[in-house]
Amino acid sequence: MFHQWEQHPHLDRRNRPRTRNGCLTCRRRKVRCDEKRPECGHCSRLQLDCSWQQEDGPRFGIRTKKIRHRQKLQSEQSQPTIEVASASVAAKEGQGTLPADDSSFNQIFNYASFMWDDYPPSLSPTWDTLDLSSSQDLIPWSDTSLAVPSPLDLHFPTSIVSSTTLMERPSKTTIPSPMGSSHVAMGWSESQLADYFARSAAPPILATVETSSRWLWMRKELTSMTSSSRMVKYGVIAFVALELESSGTLEPSTYTQYYQTAKAKLQECLRDICQDRKIILSQLRHILAVLFLLSYIDLLTKDVSNAHANLREGFNTLQMVEMESLSVTEKRLLSWLRLLDARAVSAGGEGLFLTEEDSAINTDLRSPDSAITEIDSGLDDAEAALEDYIMRPAFFFFQKVQLFMGRISKIDPWHRRRGTVEDETEVMLISAAISRDIKSLWLQRPPLMDHAVAGTLAPLLSPALAETITRTMRVYHANYYASFIHLHRVSYKNLPRTTDVLDAMDEIREVTRLILNTPWTYSPPDTSVVSSPTNSTGVGACLPVNMLWPLLMLGVESEDAEERAWIISCIKGMEKVASNARMTAEVLTEVIRQQDETKQRMDIRKVMHDTFDRVFAIV
Structure with missing residues (x-):
């Protein structure tokens, strides 16, 4: 030492x-x-x-x-030259501002256009909880300027412009980035990218598993980690850079430089842990955080092989510690990794986090979370406290549903041998056990789930809270019933639909229509609209990203041409929150075509390979 x-x-x-x-x-x-x-x-x-x-x-x-x-x-002598150059750049860029609320901030940067989902205004995390300029809590990020060879024009809506422009924020002259590349954002420093992340809403994949107060707390934890861990710092920058690339603010492949640097720092840390296991005690939360960021980037960019490798690193790291010793933050990060693993396993992942004996679910979602009560801007609000209390058993239910995805995927032909009498007999026995467990879980569903799905919470709760809980529990409800269809297609591919499958199709169909036809007063105004066959006006709400999997399961079993077209349009309408929604719609279209031609069920993953020459996760 x-x-x-x-x-x-x-x-x-x-x-x-x-x-x-x-x-x-x-x-x-x-x-x-x-x-x-x-x-x-x-x-x-x-x-x-x-x-x-x-x-x-x-x-x-x-x-x-x-x-x-x-x-x-010496610096003052050269300052006039710098100020003239800065003024020239600012004049070209226009008068942009950093607004004072989450919704305006996301409108300026189009943050919800690719992989973010907004909260209802009444539940939005407040912005002023993090003071990135304070050196007492956070070490300031490097002011390494990010400048592209040819300036990019950023146009901000005039309705949300105030007197302070983006270019008037403190910045320094151009310095080579840590990676020594010029493919970086115009006029952005790393501290500004940190601010960008620190004011963001939860990514779509987390929007239905984190309340506003919990995301506020975890966002602050992640931002705090960037001040003490370079691998988390570059992981966050890569995460933000990926979104900026999608909106044209960055040149293509900019995020890869930061991704590779974060991965290199991670590997250095893991090598140090191999030499001294004691290091893991102080580095575990950093490792889990950067692995979540990198794995999520991999899934969004359809690099599933790297996602599998990163998830495996996370699982192997957790094997070095006692699960009971995990901190609150580490347990939340573990639940996020489990969520990604559930998506990756359908694309050939190992499902290492999706084990039956994984007892961490019982602790990371059920135990009282004293750390959250310390967030002044979170649970001081009684509505946020009530939301957290009501949704806790629902999160536990959804995590259990995710485990079924892993158990079912592990008996498909891509994860084990199939085709012999012995193999199929063994699969039948495993499937029967899974089916019993799925039905048993329904008896453990949240007490308010039936009321939420039926839409009867409005008289009992505030309108914003009732909408949030209703929408989230309907998504969980649909994902639960998708397990029956998934299990049948994997285990009983050549057999007709059972009553469980038919009931599941009805439930997913009904819940989807309820989400689309319900007037969401507190939903973001810029969400895309998809209408159902019974909604002639076309007024609806954007489906959450976690509805992508249930819709895919419903679509591959549906035989009605009108319903098929509606499902495909619903999936395409999710392109704003799901990066591969259009590709998923194309895969569904091809699966339907081949099933109609062959008169038998087709393997979705095989169709992915045949259509796109690769497989991708449904995120």
């Missing part, structure tokens, strides 16, 4: 005076810094972000202050 001191001769170490000029990271950790710039020994060994006191700090010595003073005079 003292190997970093071996870099200095013994006399140097003995005669080194005690000063207050160490890096901010060591000072916050209350350890003695060796003051080696730009990265001290502690930060280098522990893979921490090494940041230093800004100019003319009150604790600098006399000699240091003189040096800082000379540097300040």
Whole structure:
């Protein structure tokens, strides 16, 4: 543990005076810094972000202050040139602003256009909970400017423009990025990208498993991690860069540079853990966070092989610790990884997080979460507290539903041998056990689920809360019944539909129509609209991303031409929140065509390979 001191001769170490000029990271950790710039020994060994006191700090010595003073005079001489250049760029860019609420912020940057889902206004996380400029809580991100060779025009709606422009925010001159590439965002610094993430709504895949207060808390946790972990820092930047690329703000493949850097930092950390297992105690939450970010990026970019590898790394890392010792944050990150694994397993993943004996579900969703009560802007609001209390058993139910996806996928022809009498007999026995467990889970459904699906919560709760709970529980309801169809297609491919399958199709069909036909007063106004066959006016709501899988299961079993067309239009209408919605619609169309020609069920994954020469997860 003292190997970093071996870099200095013994006399140097003995005669080194005690000063207050160490890096901010060591000072916050209350350890003695060796003051080696730009990265001290502690930060280098522990893979921490090494940041230093800004100019003319009150604790600098006399000699240091003189040096800082000379540097300040030199910088002031060149400042007019920089200001002229900045003014020129700002004039070209127009007058954009950073608004004061979540919905306006997402409108400016079109953040919901690719992979984000908005909350109802009454439940939106507040923005001013994070002060990214405060060095007490967070070490400021590097102000490495992000500039593309040819400037890109950002046009902001005039209705949400105020007096402060985006380009008027503190920024510095262009410095080469850590990766040494010019494929970066125009006028954006890494601190601005951090701010971008810190004010975002939950990604669609998390929107139905995290209440507004829980996402607010986890978002703050992730942003805080970026100040102490470089792999999380670059993972977050890669995550944001991927969205910016989709809206044309960044040049293609910009995110890959940050992705690769985050992956390299992760591998360094894992190698250090192999040499010293004690490191995992302080690095586990960082590892789980960056693996979630990287795996989600992989699934969104349809790189399922990398997603499988990242999920495997996460599973292997968790095998080194006791599940009972996980912190609240680590348990939430584990539940997020399980959600991604449930999507990846249908694309050939191993489903390592989807085991029957995984007891973490019982603790990460049922146990009281004292950490959340500390968030002033979250549970001080009685409505947010009530939402969290009501939805907790629903989240537990949905996590159990995700486990069935893993259990069913593991008996398909892509995960085990099939075709012999012995194999099919074994599969039948496993399927019977899964079917019993699915039906048993229904007896454990949340107490309010039946009322939520029926839409009778409005007289009991506030309108915004009733809408949120109703919409979320209907999504869980549809995913539960999709398990019956999934199981039948995997285990009884050549047999006619059972009563369970027919009932499941009716339930998914009905829930989808309820979501589309219900007037969502508090839904975001810019969501896409998809109408049902019974809705002649075409007024509806955008389906949540977690409805993609139930609709796919309904579509491959439906025989009515009008209903098939409606399902395909519903899936295409989800393109705003599901990155591969259009590809999923094309796969469904091809599956239907081949099933009509052959008069038998077709393997969805095989059709993916034949149509796109690859397989992708349904996210």
